[in-house]
Amino acid sequence: MNWSNVKLILAREIRDQLRDRRTLFMIAVLPLVLYPLLGMSVFQVMQFMSEHAIRVLVVGAPEIGQLPPLVDKDRFAADLFSDREAIALLQVTSRSSGDAAGGAASNPLELARDEMREDGFDVVVYFPPDFAERFARFSQALANSRSGKGPVNEADLKLPGVAIYPNLAEDASTAAYRRVADVLSRWRDQIGRRNLEASGIPLAAAKPFPIKTRDVAGKGQHTAAVWAKILPFVLVIWALTGAFYPAIDLCAGEKERGTLETLLSSPAERLEIVWGKLLTIMLFSAATAMLNLTSLAITGSFVLSQIPNLGPPPALAFVWLLLALVPVSALFAALCLALAAFARSTKEGQYYLMPLVLVTMPLVILPMAPGVELNLGNSLIPITGVVLLLRAMLEGNYLVVLPYTPVVVAVTLCCCLLAIRWATDQFNTESVLFRESERWGVSLWIRHLVRDRGATPSFADAMFCGVLILLIKFFMSFGLIFSDFVTVAAVTQLVVIATPVLLMTVMLTRSPAQTLLLRRPALRASLAAVLLAVVLHPTANLLQVIVNRVYPLNEQLVQALNRLLLEQDNIWILLLVIAVMPAICEELAFRGFILSGLRHMGHKWSAIIISSIFFGAAHALFQQSIVTFVVGMILGFIAVQAGSLVPCMLFHVVHNSMGVLVHKLAPPAGDETRWLDWLVRNGSAGEQLYHWPVLVVSILASAGILYWFHRLPYARTPEESLQEAIEHQSATWLAG
Amino acid sequence: MIHVRHLTKNYADLERGKIVALGGVSFDAMPGAIYGLLGPNGAGKTTVLRILSTILKPSAGTASVNGYDVLTQASLVRHQIGYVSTNTAVYDRMTAWEMVEYFGRLYGIAQGPLRERMEQLFARLQMDEIRDVLGAKMSTGMKQKVSIARAIVHDPPVLIFDEATAGLDVLVARALLKTIAELRDHGKCVVMSTHILRDAEKLCDRIAIMHRGHILAEGTLAELCDRHEQRDLEELFFDLIHQHDRAQATAAAS
Numbered sequence: 001m002n003w004s005n006v007k008l009i010l011a012r013e014i015r016d017q018l019r020d021r022r023t024l025f026m027i028a029v030l031p032l033v034l035y036p037l038l039g040m041s042v043f044q045v046m047q048f049m050s051e052h053a054i055r056v057l058v059v060g061a062p063e064i065g066q067l068p069p070l071v072d073k074d075r076f077a078a079d080l081f082s083d084r085e086a087i088a089l090l091q092v093t094s095r096s097s098g099d100a101a102g103g104a105a106s107n108p109l110e111l112a113r114d115e116m117r118e119d120g121f122d123v124v125v126y127f128p129p130d131f132a133e134r135f136a137r138f139s140q141a142l143a144n145s146r147s148g149k150g151p152v153n154e155a156d157l158k159l160p161g162v163a164i165y166p167n168l169a170e171d172a173s174t175a176a177y178r179r180v181a182d183v184l185s186r187w188r189d190q191i192g193r194r195n196l197e198a199s200g201i202p203l204a205a206a207k208p209f210p211i212k213t214r215d216v217a218g219k220g221q222h223t224a225a226v227w228a229k230i231l232p233f234v235l236v237i238w239a240l241t242g243a244f245y246p247a248i249d250l251c252a253g254e255k256e257r258g259t260l261e262t263l264l265s266s267p268a269e270r271l272e273i274v275w276g277k278l279l280t281i282m283l284f285s286a287a288t289a290m291l292n293l294t295s296l297a298i299t300g301s302f303v304l305s306q307i308p309n310l311g312p313p314p315a316l317a318f319v320w321l322l323l324a325l326v327p328v329s330a331l332f333a334a335l336c337l338a339l340a341a342f343a344r345s346t347k348e349g350q351y352y353l354m355p356l357v358l359v360t361m362p363l364v365i366l367p368m369a370p371g372v373e374l375n376l377g378n379s380l381i382p383i384t385g386v387v388l389l390l391r392a393m394l395e396g397n398y399l400v401v402l403p404y405t406p407v408v409v410a411v412t413l414c415c416c417l418l419a420i421r422w423a424t425d426q427f428n429t430e431s432v433l434f435r436e437s438e439r440w441g442v443s444l445w446i447r448h449l450v451r452d453r454g455a456t457p458s459f460a461d462a463m464f465c466g467v468l469i470l471l472i473k474f475f476m477s478f479g480l481i482f483s484d485f486v487t488v489a490a491v492t493q494l495v496v497i498a499t500p501v502l503l504m505t506v507m508l509t510r511s512p513a514q515t516l517l518l519r520r521p522a523l524r525a526s527l528a529a530v531l532l533a534v535v536l537h538p539t540a541n542l543l544q545v546i547v548n549r550v551y552p553l554n555e556q557l558v559q560a561l562n563r564l565l566l567e568q569d570n571i572w573i574l575l576l577v578i579a580v581m582p583a584i585c586e587e588l589a590f591r592g593f594i595l596s597g598l599r600h601m602g603h604k605w606s607a608i609i610i611s612s613i614f615f616g617a618a619h620a621l622f623q624q625s626i627v628t629f630v631v632g633m634i635l636g637f638i639a640v641q642a643g644s645l646v647p648c649m650l651f652h653v654v655h656n657s658m659g660v661l662v663h664k665l666a667p668p669a670g671d672e673t674r675w676l677d678w679l680v681r682n683g684s685a686g687e688q689l690y691h692w693p694v695l696v697v698s699i700l701a702s703a704g705i706l707y708w709f710h711r712l713p714y715a716r717t718p719e720e721s722l723q724e725a726i727e728h729q730s731a732t733w734l735a736g
Numbered sequence: 737m738i739h740v741r742h743l744t745k746n747y748a749d750l751e752r753g754k755i756v757a758l759g760g761v762s763f764d765a766m767p768g769a770i771y772g773l774l775g776p777n778g779a780g781k782t783t784v785l786r787i788l789s790t791i792l793k794p795s796a797g798t799a800s801v802n803g804y805d806v807l808t809q810a811s812l813v814r815h816q817i818g819y820v821s822t823n824t825a826v827y828d829r830m831t832a833w834e835m836v837e838y839f840g841r842l843y844g845i846a847q848g849p850l851r852e853r854m855e856q857l858f859a860r861l862q863m864d865e866i867r868d869v870l871g872a873k874m875s876t877g878m879k880q881k882v883s884i885a886r887a888i889v890h891d892p893p894v895l896i897f898d899e900a901t902a903g904l905d906v907l908v909a910r911a912l913l914k915t916i917a918e919l920r921d922h923g924k925c926v927v928m929s930t931h932i933l934r935d936a937e938k939l940c941d942r943i944a945i946m947h948r949g950h951i952l953a954e955g956t957l958a959e960l961c962d963r964h965e966q967r968d969l970e971e972l973f974f975d976l977i978h979q980h981d982r983a984q985a986t987a988a989a990s
Contacts, residue, residue, distance in 0.1 A: 008841050012830070019829040258825030262886070265789040265819035266842045269811060430792055431748070448750045725808040 001275070005268045009276025017246055017284060026245055027284055031238075031291040035299035042303060054090050054176040057121040059111065060097040062132035066139050068190040080186045090179060093121070097129040112165030122176035124165040125184065134159055146199050219311065221396070226304065227297075227313040228394035229368065232387040234296055235289050235321055236364045239328045240336075240357060242288025243281050247336030248349035250277045256345050260433065270427045274337070278423060281333035286325050293321060313394075320393040324386055327412045331382075332356075334419030341426035341433070367391060374400060376551055376622065379407040382415045425601070455511040456717075457504070462597025465504055466614035469589060472496045473618060489577035497618070498585040501593045516592035521644035525712070529638055529647035532705040533654035536634070538690035538698035540655070541662075544627045545687050551623050571664055578660050583652035590615040590632060591639040591648045599640075602719035608636035631655065634706070641709040662688060737894060737925040738765040738788065742797035745783050745949075757783045759949040760797065765927050765942070767893065770920050772940030773929040774973065779946040781929035782822070785898045788927065789819040801894055802925075815843065818887030822899040824879040828872035832863055835871065836885045843890035850889075857885045861915070877908035884915060895919055897928035901935055913939055937969045945976050948984070952976040 017023045061071050069077045071094050081087050112124035128134075134156075141156035162184060166177030196203055217225075254260040263273060301312035335356055343349035363383035366372060374388040385408040392401045426432045457465070473496045483491075509515045590611050598607035612632030616625040635648045642648075662680065683689040690698070716724065745758040758780045765771035773781040786792040787799055790810040799806045802816040827835055836857065840850040858864050863885060866878050874882065880900070887895065897916060901909040917939060920926050930936055936943055937957060944954040953960055953976055957969060966972035 005842060008838065012827075012838055015834075016827065016829045257828060258821060258823035259827055261786075261791060261821045261823075262819065262825050262883075264791045265814060265817065265821075266839055267811060267814045267844065268842050434792075444750050448748070448753070451753055452748055722807065726810070728808075 001269065001271050005272040006275045006279070009268060009273060010279045013246075013250060013277060013280035014283065017249070017280065020249065023245060023249070023284065027242055027288040028291060031288065031295045034292075035295045039299040039303050052172060053088070054123070054172075054179060055119075055121045056090055056092045056123050056125060056176065056180055057112075057115050057119070058092055058094045058125045058127075059108075060127035060129055060131060061094050061125075062127060062135060064132050064136065066194075067135065068187065068194065070187050076183050077187075079190075080183045086179065090176075090183070093119075097127075108163060109165065116165075116167060116173070122166070122173045123180050125180060126163040126165060128160040128162075131160060131162070142195060142198070220314065223304070223311045224314060224317075224395050226310055227300075227317060228391040230296070230300070231293060231313065231317060231321060231394060232324075232390040233364055233368070234292055235325060235390070236328060236360070236383060236387060238289040238292040239285045239325060240332045240360055243285035243329065243332040243336040244353050244357075246281045246284045247333070247340040248343065248346050248353065250280060251337060251340035252343035252346045252349035255343070255433075264433070271424055274420075274424045274427050278330075278333050278337055278420065281337055282329045285329040285333050289325055289329065290322070293318070317394045320390060324390050327409075327416055328383075328386060330416045331412065331419055334416060334423045338419060338423040338426045341423065363387075374404050376404065376407065379404040380411055380622070382411055385411055421606075449508055453508050453510055455509065456515045456600070457509050457593055457597035459597055459600045461504065461508050462594045462600075462611075465501060465589070465597070466594050466611075468500050469497055469614070470617055472500065477620075486573055486577050490581060493577070493581040493585040497589045501585075501589040505593055515596045516588055517596070517639055517643065517645040517648075518592075519644045519646075521642050521646045525638075525642040525644070525647045525709075526650055528705050528708055529642070529651040530654050532634070532638075532702060533651040534658065535698050535701040535705065537655060537658045537662075538695050539702060540627060540631060541659075541688070541690060542695055543630060544623070545683060545689060547623045547626045548687070553621070553623055557621075571660070574660050574664070575657055579653045579656035582656060583649045586615065586618070587635070587639075587645050587648045587652055590618075591635055592645055595636055595639055599717045600719050602717070602723035604640050604716075604720055608633055608640065611636050637706070638709055641712045641714045643715045737767050738763075738771070738799070738801050738927060740764070740784070740788075740797070740799045743784065743787060743794050743799055744796040745780070745787065745792065746795045756949050758787075758794075758797075761946075761949070761951050762797075763944050763951060763954055765925050767925045768920060768923045769941040770916065770926040770928060770939055772936040772943045773927070773946055774931065774933065774936045774940075774943055774969075775929075775946035776931055776977065778948070780949040781931075781946055782898055783949075784946075785819075785896050785927065785929055788813075789817060789896055790814055791819075815890070816892055817894045817896055818890070818892040819896045820880075820883045820887045820898065820900050822902055824876060824883050824903075826871035826874065826879045826882050828870065830871055831868045832871075832874070832878070832882045832885070833858075833867045835882055836889050839886045840889040845890060853889060853891070854885075857889060861885055876904060877911075880904060880908060880912060884912070888919070892924075894925045894927070897926065899929055899931070901930065901932060909935075933969050933973060943969070945973060947977050947980050950980070952980055 056076075058071055068079075070080075071077065071092050074092050075087055076090055076092055078084070078087055108124075108126045112126065115121050115124055137153075137156040138159050140150075141152050144150035145152045164177060164180055164184065166180075167173040168177070192206060193203055196206055251260075254263070264270070268276075297313050297318075304310040304312070336353060339352045339356060340349045343352050360383060363381065364387060366381070366384045367378075367387040372378065372388070374385075374392050378388055379385040385404070389401060389404060389408045473492065476491070476496055505512045505515050513519070594614055595607055595611040598610050601607055612629050612635075615632035615635075616629030619625045619628045635651060638651060639645060639648050679690060679694060680688050681691055741762050743758050743761040744756070747755045747757055749755050761780070761784060763771070773779075773784060775781050783792065787794050787806060788801060790806050790813050793807060801813045804812040804816060806813050826832075830838070833854070836854055837850065840854065845853065858867060861881050861884065863878075863881050866874065866881070869878065871879070871882070895916075900916070901912055904912065913935060916926060916928065920941075928940070940957070942954070942956055943960060944951045945960075946952065953964065953972070955963065960972055961967065961969070964972050964975065966975060
């Protein structure tokens with residue numbers, strides 16, 4: 001790639017965008033005006049805001065001298081409040097049990113519902129009809145108990161409960177409930193105090209010590225917590241918005257003006273054009289986000305300074321935001337560019353980019369849900385992981401952030417690379433760049449798929465197949481939750497993996513044998529694959545142990561998995577469902593259909609990597625997925641080099657069988673026989689590990705066999721041959 | 737200079753399946769001559785020119801420009817050509833000077849020589865008065881001049897014009913044809929497509945009559961008229977097209 005061309009294109013696009021009034025308004029004018037205007041509006045609106053008066057219906061409030069007053073006319077008694085201003089907020093309506101709506105004292109819940117619906121009460125307090133009478137008996141029983149004169153009936157010492165009926169589905173009613181509950185609690189305390197005084201017991205007997213609450217968070221932490229909720233959200237939303245309009249103009253606009261064709265005939269390579277445009281969109285995305293964040297921070301600082309314990313965001317926050325902005329902008333820039341490349345006009349571009357906004361919004365909003373914190377699962381979700389990471393960074397929880405940072409960075413970079421790759425592919429696809437309007441219908445499309453099918457599946461067919469397998473697996477997992485291990489494993493292989501792949505092969509390809517690499521392999525390749533599976537096993541095992549230590553498995557899950565394996569005594573059945581069936585079904589899917597389709601990209605390693613991602617994702621546990629991804633790369637490499645699926649199946653069956661056999665046959669720690677001691681030892685966490693010399697031999701021998709496969713001449717697809725010819729010509733030209 | 741052999745281009749269409757835009761086209765174009773692709777809309781002229789400009793990839797066959805293969809040496813081919821598309825495309829928010837300079841820089845011309853070359857070009861094409869005019873404010877004639885200046889700023893040996901006179905008024909079209917003739921006189925290999933018979937008749941040294949993705953006849957105007965016993969290009973053109981359509985209809989019926 002010629003970076004001077006990229007710089008030229010970048011400079012032109014930036015100049016072009018800066019001459020566009022719409023873009024300037026979006027990235028510079030709007031952020032500078034929006035937040036001050038919003039701030040002014042908030043102050044204006046606050047003048048008209050007053051706290052909503054709460055309407056409380058008290059049914060059957062007892063009015064006897066033994067009790068402290070609860071209701072005073074249309075208010076609760078003043079001494080039941082710590083905050084005098086709150087007295088007027090609670091408007092009380094008192095009714096006796098008989099006067100209440102419909103006289104429905106027999107069903108207080110219905111009564112409360114009716115009163116709230118018909119008369120608009122926020123909350124209803126209900127005293128049972130016999131409360132006063134029971135309280136009188138309660139007081140008498142206490143007096144008898146104190147004096148030791150007269151009988152003390154134990155039943156009299158139990159009072160019926162006072163019920164509060166809020167509608168917790170409504171915010172106003174929920175807030176009212178909290179206030180009323182607080183008032184009733186104080187009233188109950190007053191009764192308790194009177195009883196203690198009457199008994200001559202000091203008040204301290206009931207509350208021997210006070211419970212004090214002291215917030216350990218300083219002003220800085222409160223401020224950081226508030227900004228940590230706002231700033232990451234603003235960053236993501238504006239990074240997307242900032243990428244949206246330039247992407248449309250740079251792709252669809254250029255098509256509309258006809259300048260794209262001219263640019264494509266210039267010496268600039270497609271990749272250079274993509275990078276020039278991508279960097280422009282990224283720059284405008286980042287600039288929009290930063291200007292918005294700065295404007296919000298300045299305006300927000302003024303607004304929040306009116307609130308105690310709050311202030312402007314910490315300066316360090318902007319460093320983290322800036323760091324996060326680079327990959328976020330790159331991701332949105334690439335996605336917008338790839339989507340906008342489809343569009344023939346700017347109007348059409350807006351239709352294509354809107355779904356991106358709809359997909360992004362839940363990912364940004366998810367971290368705001370209560371209880372959603374930075375953990376391994378959330379770190380793996382694109383955008384959500386970044387927002388959570390940023391939130392934790394802004395709150396200053398650096399130790400919490402540390403273990404998840406590599407995961408978030410890896411996921412974000414992976415998404416960025418895929419999006420950039422997609423954008424580049426779009427610019428290399430004639431049907432995208434020179435797309436003409438055509439009639440579309442489901443039946444037309446299905447007919448096209450069958451009628452125009454190639455010998456092997458297309459790239460889109462392969463991607464669809466991979467996604468379909470993951471979706472079916474996800475939904476089937478709910479149906480199989482109570483089934484035994486063997487059933488789950490067998491159904492997964494046959495129904496989830498093999499069936500869709502075979503159906504798609506028959507329907508969408510003209511040559512199932514070529515698609516599924518069903519060719520007789522060279523004997524040496526098959527033997528090499530078997531040998532590789534054997535010698536690689538200690539290395540793969542070590543990798544799994546390392547992954548499990550970095551991302552520890554849930555202990556209950558480990559026990560459940562071990563139980564599943566151990567409860568099946570018949571080792572042949574285990575070998576069938578863990579080794580033989582996956583070796584056939586998974587190889588047909590991932591190294592057969594999917595890899596064949598992906599190889600139309602023209603890059604064998606890109607195809608191998610993507611097929612391995614699907615292979616890894618099809619395994620249930622994240623820790624397992626990492627290792628299967630690596631093994632998938634090796635299997636993909638064998639499939640391409642050997643040109644047959646048979647060596648892959650042999651590798652797969654031997655590799656998985658060894659896992660089962662080592663697990664079932666190796667004696668547990670403490671077993672006196674320890675006949676595998678020369679080979680396997682127990683690690684610090686009880687896991688089985690091969691001895692170091694075995695590992696060294698494993699790594700060296702595996703590398704040697706892989707090198708042997710590398711030396712094999714392999715059958716290239718037409719796209720791979722073309723790509724090689726282009727690369728060869730470019731290299732010759734550069735050398736010359 | 738340009739050698740095209742059995743060039744084929746297929747498209748996938750949702751409704752009609754595989755569409756053959758080019759069905760094995762072969763021709764040669766030489767330096768110092770104008771090669772004209774003449775044909776009605778949908779004949780495949782633009783597809784040929786887009787393949788020669790490396791904008792599209794052929795489905796089969798080969799094409800080389802100045803010795804470089806359009807498929808495997810696309811970037812080298814792009815240095816050898818100047819391409820003027822049918823829609824006089826210019827950037828709305830760039831001036832004439834900026835646009836020509838931008839493409840000159842993309843062709844790797846250093847700042848000093850580029851400036852000198854641009855001054856010559858602007859004088860030769862009488863573009864000095866539109867030097868600082870933005871693309872959005874230009875007339876069609878101005879845009880066409882900018883397109884030509886952009887296409888020849890790097891002095892390429894091969895020039896490709898796709899329906900260059902389409903939509904131009906008579907004066908601008910005449911000036912453009914004069915410029916193309918001058919380029920030929922300077923030893924350039926010019927390939928142009930047109931459906932205007934008079935332009936082809938006046939300007940082209942060799943003509944290929946295209947229809948439905950095939951070259952029906954190819955040669956100098958005199959050769960073509962003699963070979964097909966027609967008195968002028970118009971008669972020849974309609975005769976060949978009707979013959980081809982009749983033959984296809986007969987083949988389809990049988």
